[in-house]
Amino acid sequence: MKTKDGRSLEAFFKLKADTTVYNLGLDKIPSAFYQPFSTLAEQELQAVKDGKKSLDEAISVIQDKGQEELTKAKQAEDAQKEKEAAAKK
Numbered sequence: 001m002k003t004k005d006g007r008s009l010e011a012f013f014k015l016k017a018d019t020t021v022y023n024l025g026l027d028k029i030p031s032a033f034y035q036p037f038s039t040l041a042e043q044e045l046q047a048v049k050d051g052k053k054s055l056d057e058a059i060s061v062i063q064d065k066g067q068e069e070l071t072k073a074k075q076a077e078d079a080q081k082e083k084e085a086a087a088k089k
Contacts, residue, residue, distance in 0.1 A: 029070070030073035030074055030076070030077040032073040032076060032077065033069055033070050033074075036069045036073075037066050037069050037070070040061075040062060040065050040066060040069065041062050041066070044058035044059075044061050044062050045058060
């Protein structure tokens with residue numbers, strides 16, 4: 001049994017993390033979305049840090065352009081799946 005400072009840690013080691021909570025919906029996000037979104041967020045937050053934009057302005061841009069990037073990535077993924085399905089026929 002593990003102890004720390006004379007106290008049993010057994011209860012903490014009996015608990016198992018529910019990993020499904022962390023993955024809800026993430027499998028639906030196209031992998032091609034992550035890099036453009038990360039770059040966008042980084043640029044916008046840097047503009048806030050540099051005093052060129054307010055945080056509200058940056059968040060608005062990240063939301064709008066991020067949605068555009070997500071839509072574009074999803075459309076590209078769907079087109080690729082259709083192309084692969086057609087090639088199998």
